[in-house]
Amino acid sequence: MSPNDTKAESSGYQRVVLKNASPHHYLKVRLLLEDETCRVSSVELKSFIITCLKGLHGEVGAALDVGVLKYEEETLTALLRVQSRGLVKLWSSLTLQGSYQNQACAFRVLQVSHQRNLC
Amino acid sequence: MSVFMDLNLLFCADRKRLQSLVETAANLGFSTVAINYVFEPKAKKKQEVPSPVPISELIGQLPVVQGRSRPIRVLNRLTVVMSEANHFRPNATEYRPFDLLAVQPTTEKLFHAACLLCDVDIVCISVMEKLPFIFKRAPVNGAIDRGVVFEVSYAAAIRDSTMRRYTIANAVSLMESCKGKNVIISSAAEKALEIRGPYDITNLGLLFGLSLADSKEAVSSTCRAVLLHAETRKTASGIIYTMKKQQQQEEEQDAAGCDAPAAKRPKQT
Numbered sequence: 511m512s513p514n515d516t517k518a519e520s521s522g523y524q525r526v527v528l529k530n531a532s533p534h535h536y537l538k539v540r541l542l543l544e545d546e547t548c549r550v551s552s553v554e555l556k557s558f559i560i561t562c563l564k565g566l567h568g569e570v571g572a573a574l575d576v577g578v579l580k581y582e583e584e585t586l587t588a589l590l591r592v593q594s595r596g597l598v599k600l601w602s603s604l605t606l607q608g609s610y611q612n613q614a615c616a617f618r619v620l621q622v623s624h625q626r627n628l629c
Numbered sequence: 630m631s632v633f634m635d636l637n638l639l640f641c642a643d644r645k646r647l648q649s650l651v652e653t654a655a656n657l658g659f660s661t662v663a664i665n666y667v668f669e670p671k672a673k674k675k676q677e678v679p680s681p682v683p684i685s686e687l688i689g690q691l692p693v694v695q696g697r698s699r700p701i702r703v704l705n706r707l708t709v710v711m712s713e714a715n716h717f718r719p720n721a722t723e724y725r726p727f728d729l730l731a732v733q734p735t736t737e738k739l740f741h742a743a744c745l746l747c748d749v750d751i752v753c754i755s756v757m758e759k760l761p762f763i764f765k766r767a768p769v770n771g772a773i774d775r776g777v778v779f780e781v782s783y784a785a786a787i788r789d790s791t792m793r794r795y796t797i798a799n800a801v802s803l804m805e806s807c808k809g810k811n812v813i814i815s816s817a818a819e820k821a822l823e824i825r826g827p828y829d830i831t832n833l834g835l836l837f838g839l840s841l842a843d844s845k846e847a848v849s850s851t852c853r854a855v856l857l858h859a860e861t862r863k864t865a866s867g868i869i870y871t872m873k874k875q876q877q878q879e880e881e882q883d884a885a886g887c888d889a890p891a892a893k894r895p896k897q898t
Contacts, residue, residue, distance in 0.1 A: 542822060565790065602836045605829040608787035608822070616822040618657075619829055 532624040535597045536579075539604060541586040544614040552581040555588060558610060559600075566603040576600060579626070587620070594624070632660040632697070633827035634852035636706065636729065636751070637782055637815035640666045640679075646820070648688055653821040655692040655701040661852070663706040663729055665817070670709070670716045678723035681705035704728040704856075708753060711739045717747055729859050731780065737762035744768035744777060750859045751778055751813070754803055756785045756796040764806040773811045776858045778851055779803055782817030783825070783833060800837035809843035813851050 541550065550558070556578050563571035574596040580589040592600045604617040638650050647664070654662045664687070666679040684691075684703045691700035706729035709717050717732055724730055731751035734740040743752050745768055752772060754760075772779070781800045785792040804812070814834055818824045825833070827848050834844025864870040 544822065566793075598832060598835050601829070601832045605825050605833050606783075606786055606793060614820065614822045616825070619826065622828070 526625055528624070531594065533594060534591050534624070534626075535594050536621075536623050536626050537590045537592070537597075537601065537604075537619055538621040539588055539590060540618045540620055541588070541610070542616045542618060543586070543610060548613070549583065550586060550610075551583065552578055552588075555581060559590070559604070562603040562607040563600065566606055567599050571599050571603060574599060589626075591626070597622075631849035631853060633658055633848050634661040634663075634856075635659045635816050635824065635848075636661075636663040636704075636813060636852055636855065637665045637780065637817045638662050638824075639817055639819050640664050641819060644687065649821045650818060650824065651688055651701060651703060652692045653824050655694050657824060657826040658695045658697075659701065659827065660694045660697060660699070661702040661704065661856070663704040665706045665708055665731075666727075667708045667710065670712075678707070678721070680723070681707075681726050706731060706751075708733055708751075711735060711743065714739060714742060717743075717749075719748055725863075729855065730862070735761070737765075741765075741768045744772035745775075748862060749777060750855050750862065751780050753780045753782070754799055756782055756799060757792060759795055760799050760802065764803055766806055769803075769806045773807060776811075776854065778811040778813050778855050778858075779807060780813050780815055781837065782815050783830070784817045784819065784823045787823050787825075797837065804838040809839045811851060811854075812839065812843070812847050813855065814844070814847045 541555070543550075556576075559576055559578075560572055563574060563576070567574075575593060576596075577591040578588055579591055581587070590600070601619065601622070604619065607615065607617060609615060635654055638647075638654065641647060651662060664681075664684075666681060668678055684705070688703060691703065693699065694701050705727045707724060707727040708731040710733045711717055712735045718724075729751065730749045731753055732743045732747055732749050733753035733755060734743045735755070740752070740762065743749065769779075781796070781803065783796060786796040787793075814830050814837070816824050830848050831841070831844045834847050835841065837844070839847060
């Protein structure tokens with residue numbers, strides 16, 4: 511390996527210090543479905559997430575402002591943004607969701623961060 | 630940092646499904662899992678205690694844990710569902726091959742006995758029904774002093790919304806009396822899609838009324854404490870451990886085979 515290569519591959523870690531608590535948290539999630547050929551559009555995903563929230567936390571949960579910032583339909587991977595105080599609610603409702611349109615499903619939370627560029 | 634464990638994967642005869650369960654757990658970052666055999670004695674007829682299938686036969690090549698480059702550790706665990714006091718037999722030889730021993734009491738009296746008297750590692754909290762009794766401080770504190778832990782499993786909460794209500798209600802009422810100490814959260818999963826990652830479970834613990842530190846411990850260091858407690862069960866308070874030496878047996882057999890029994894039988898003379 512030449513020295514240039516090592517320079518290009520700088521360590522993937524960076525230390526970020528925030529003076530104030532950040533207003534949002536970002537979650538990178540992947541939806542696993544029993545039927546792997548099933549397609550889910552971004553609109554369907556968003557409405558599914560709101561259903562999850564409503565199922566566990568009721569209307570108060572459904573009122574949380576969740577944004578789908580990025581979505582890859584092939585891998586079913588999405589980047590979600592949520593207010594920091596709603597993180598626990600959103601995360602727990604994704605964890606406890608077990609079915610999507612009568613088939614088993616699971617949300618795998620890949621990364622959680624308070625900085626968008628880290629996800 | 631302590632490693633993550635999931636001490637409850639339900640045993641099923643389907644070997645492929647069990648393999649996919651263990652593989653998923655390893656992928657999610659669990660370094661130790663336990664395969665759970667549930668034994669439910671009925672009132673009338675006598676039933677056999679299940680005997681564990683050897684791990685190597687069950688799974689074969691153990692999958693590597695995500696991020697630790699080490700194969701996953703798989704244990705055997707027996708859960709006895711107690712509906713009468715004599716269902717749990719102390720010192721039964723059938724319990725010996727299991728690494729972990731758990732009971733699931735169904736009445737307040739049995740819960741009291743399980744916490745204070747039974748020589749077990751885990752007391753399971755029912756999540757399938759509304760609790761028929763409330764957790765009293767005395768047995769819970771006694772269990773904490775003895776190092777017995779309480780287990781809440783979450784797979785039922787994923788399957789059904791009514792069970793979810795019961796799971797959360799029972800867990801919250803347990804946390805009120807034990808104040809977050811000696812609690813483990815495990816999956817009790819039958820399918821691979823019912824297992825959740827360790828950090829998801831930590832977050833779920835917040836919903837059950839645990840603090841962040843306690844819920845992290847519920848998937849890591851408390852589980853390790855259970856394993857150590859289970860090891861002391863087999864030994865004399867964890868100080869002395871006795872085992873049969875295979876070689877000696879063979880020698881005795883050889884000795885019995887040849888004609889020198891008089892010296893070997895001091896008790897008869």
